[in-house]
Amino acid sequence: MMKKTNLLILMFLSTFSFGQVGINNPSPKSTLEITATKTDGSTSEGLIIPRLPGNALFASIALGIYGNNQNGSIVYVTLPADNDKQIGQTIHVNGKGYYYFDADQNQWLKLGDGTSIYSADGTLASPRHVTMDGNNLGFTGGRIGMGIASPDPSAILDLTSTVDGFLVPRMTEAQMNAIIHPAHGLQIFCTDCFNDLGCLMINDSKDPLIPNWGSLCSSNVPTGHITDLQCSSATNSGTLHSGVAASGVSSSITYTGANGGTYPSAAFNSIGVTGLTANLDGGSLVNGSGNLIFTITGTPSAVGTASFNITVGGASCTLSIPVVDFTASVITLECSTAVFSPNTITQGDAYTGTLTVPYTGGNGDTYPQQSFTQNGLTFTLPAGTLATGNGNLVYNVTGAATASGPMSVPISFGSVSCNVNMTVSAGTSVVMCGSSKAWARHNVGADTSLNPDIPVKGINGNYYQWGRIDVVADPDTPPGAISGWNTTPAPNLSWNASGSELAPAKNTANDPCPTGFRVPTRTEWNLLVNNSTRTTIGTTGGSPTNFGFGYVLTCGSNKLTFPAAGYREPTAGNLDYRGANSYYQSSTELGTTGQYYFDTVYGGVASNSSRLYGWSVRCISE
Template sequence: MKNTILLPLSVLISFGAYSQVGVNTSTPKATLDVKAKNIDGSSSEGIIVPQLTGDALFSAIAGNKYGMDQDGAVVYVTEAASADNQTGQTAKVDDYGFYYFHGQHDEWTKLGSAATIYRTDGILTGPRHMNMDGNNLGFTGGRMGVGTSTPDPSAILDLTSTTDGFLPPRMTKVQMNAIFHPAHGLVIYCTDCFGNKGCIMVNDSTNPLVPEWGSLCSSNTPNGDVLALDCSSATTSGTLFAGSMVSGVNTTIPYSGGNGGAYNAGSFISTGVTGLSATIAGGILNSGNGNLIFNISGTPSAAGTANFAITIGGKSCTFSVPVNPFLGSITALNCGSASFTPPTITQGETYSGTMSIPYTGGNGEAYGQQQFSFNGLTFTLPAGALVNGNGNLVYTVTGTATTAGTMSLPISFAGQSCNVSKTISPSGSGGGITMCMGNSTKVWASHNLGADTSLDPNPSVVTQGLHGNYYQWGRIDSVADTYTPAGNISGWNTTPASNGAWNSGTESVPVKTAIDPCPSGFRVPTRTEWTALINNSTSNTIGTFSTSPTNFGAARQFNCPSNGNKLTLPASGSRHDITGALANRGNEGDYWSSTERSGAGAYLLDFFPGVINPAGSATRTPGFSVRCIAE
């Protein structure tokens, strides 16, 4: 059979001596040499090989269309073979592109690859490098993983490794500060920050025009560093007066560009007006802008200007504080007439009140704040002005007195001095006395509930102020006190309180309730605790036991042999359970326990001249004394 080749007449075909074929050339250089007709892009050029789908090639397998005779045949696959047809000769036809038939392997083999990282998974066969050449590369949608093919759903970028770390961009501090409009949250590693220690830095500023680089150091604490101290914007609270000890005066200095590092405490001595110091406690700078607060102390030598040259965070400046002349004057202080409000200060109890000291001959001039501490208490005279004539210096008093007894407070003002005498009461209801309780000791309140805690709790002669209040069992409010008249009390409550009113726990593990009348840290004792106190103490009587509404001197005093402490219980008597009338004052002591008794009763400690009963009982409506025990 004769084959015929049909070509357009415009195509020049040349057959060489050895049957070489040339297209658009008269001198073919190969079996088939095809030259472009036009090389200026004016016409379509190229060779189009047969175009088939992968499934079409798979269908040819059944007719044995490709074998050794077709070894090297080339086609262009327009569509990969379907997954089920990627077998036999078309096992590798998994993408579009050029394929040739490999007769010896009996399969179609891809010429090159159309696969990219955007179409298929793969493995790099060697190092690769991309020169961005100043161009941006962005990825949108999805997540990126390095070291993992399954980035965490919460991360846009997941770097996973157990052997390698992450290196942010590294640069010097100068280069960091030269970054153009750094974004809020931008992170770099500063190689020479903090004395060349280096640190990860983050821009905390939301304003790209004003970056604020903060440190994220963990292995080394950065030294404090600021861009600038602004002493010209210093503000001072309080006033300084010549010759008057400074109290409550502070100066605030703004700074900018803090690095979040630590700065040391410092003390800076004044020049100009001498005698003053500006001190600052050590701390941590803000990342960005902040303030430094200096406490001014001392006694200024004269009126004028006190100057303080300070250095913090590697920067220095000088701020000034004016010192006013002390023009206030008085004729005299009257410390003997000083008064306290409230009047009682008790050892170990928090106090907050005032001390007022009269003066004469005030001239109406201003004075600065003064402050001093004594026996755990702080006395502060706020800045103010004298009245013309007679007036009072009113100090605020706060703190907790550490020692009982009489203290002598030295007062000095405007060249006048005197001493205020004030007695600190022994620890009262909020304090206590350690008493013997068998195998251990226990703290008891030193006074009856409601007694005057400024009085000595263990005197040789008991007075009315030590007797305190009367309480019905299970109720928080007192029903009478030592000054209540002896007769009936109108409206007396005859309804007994419920079980558990003063103890929501057990006899061995008592739990204070909300209606227990004892102060914080104390509660009403149990019957067992009264028994332990009596059985492990010696006792004696004080005064004369006899019934009289005015006999306040009788008491029973218990002594702890191991430490010599004493607990004095006045014989306060009681208030009648039906009428509220006073009974047996001076001849009997009745002290509630928190332990209830069946039949709407309760247990108590009661004593007479020759009898001590730690487990007495009564109905719940009479008024008895309460002595609290520590929780």
């Protein structure tokens, strides 16, 4: 009787039309449409579907209640299934809420959970293929493919590309050696190993406490191994004096039974007399017998013997070098009357000269060579003998000042010290962090008499197509199309005759940079960007007349400013994005029609498939 009553009420409240049911609605718009009785909140509205605990759904598994015929069924779970019952169809029934039955997966799945393979652990039921902007990611049979939908059956990871490579973590040798307990087979790329050439390195030691980094360089030589290191017969050059910085001191150690492999740079600290380091530059062993040269740096703490426990190529020995007393002395150093000759030092320009520092009260004793570096300049006082009374210390000065402005040069001799003050003129190039190469401070074609750090029209410079020496536009070229625009890309090796990132060679026939400079490589741009801080100067805004905006890369007191000169489009040479962005050429090729470049807005190195753009050029020293 109750069922009949409910059905009668339903018929009164509903309208049946063409197989569609409307509740409180005379014109249903779908199979079932329910309209609220009231919308003012005075009555309870809604649809209550079957409510039952998760354990009830679990109990139905043994009875085979839910299968293909129940696909899409919805229930409201009032209590989650017990932990031991969250298996099979109810593996996901772990909380209150609405659940629907997915017969394909034979599982109850929570509505509105938002959980997917992207936000939680899960299992792919079959091979999957994901694409984004034309890039492929495939999952097949437990294998992963990047750049390919179906990874090779023999590979757990298949990376496929014709334009991009696989980049392992990059770090300095010091950072590599600081890795705690590296795994057997761990790989990194050492950016400064082997005299700053860089090398792919692999740890081939099975003992995580004693790593052994072997090289996988382009020379394809094995990791170096030595049978014997002969520290006892080492030949020492120069003399170590207590309290005096080591200068011109080195030790040559003979080795035997070498395999011709490579070895990384290394540094060994002294024991006994502390404060010293024996430094070995990475390189290659000869087959059989040879010599390793260790440069000694630091300041010995006392008179006595400095010992270094040396290990190279699996062989070890102890190098001992005597430290003697420093007996030469002066009463005063007269830094205020010291003289540079030549008396002008310009930032970034090579300098060769002397610094003469007068002294009083010399005791006539001998002294060793002394050397130190300040602001990119190396000051070397050759070994000599003091005058008895007054005299001069004459330092040989070489190098290139890295920063302009006031420079203070610390002079110490024995227990006496003072500072020589000098002003370094601003130059046309600057050495930034990460490299010993000097960067031009102006774009090619800019007015070098103007301050390169104040964006104005005169420092924007010219525009060049990749691989060509011809100027295709300058700041005064109208912004529209350029008649006769070259639409043929320059061939490979047009700027870098060697094609090598590590040993680039300027192609003087096509390179627009002045003598002593060339177009930088992608690697050199990366070194600059990765070792600098990027800021902006001026007001941005794309306009043919906006010459006042630029991007600044800063490293310590040194900086380079890149005016946002915009660029010329590849099809006809139209100007675009002046005052907002600019691209700077590199000599590195991408295939046969593309290249890499420095993007000032992105703040990094990017690639492009067309060599026909007109972009700015900033040069680096050869």
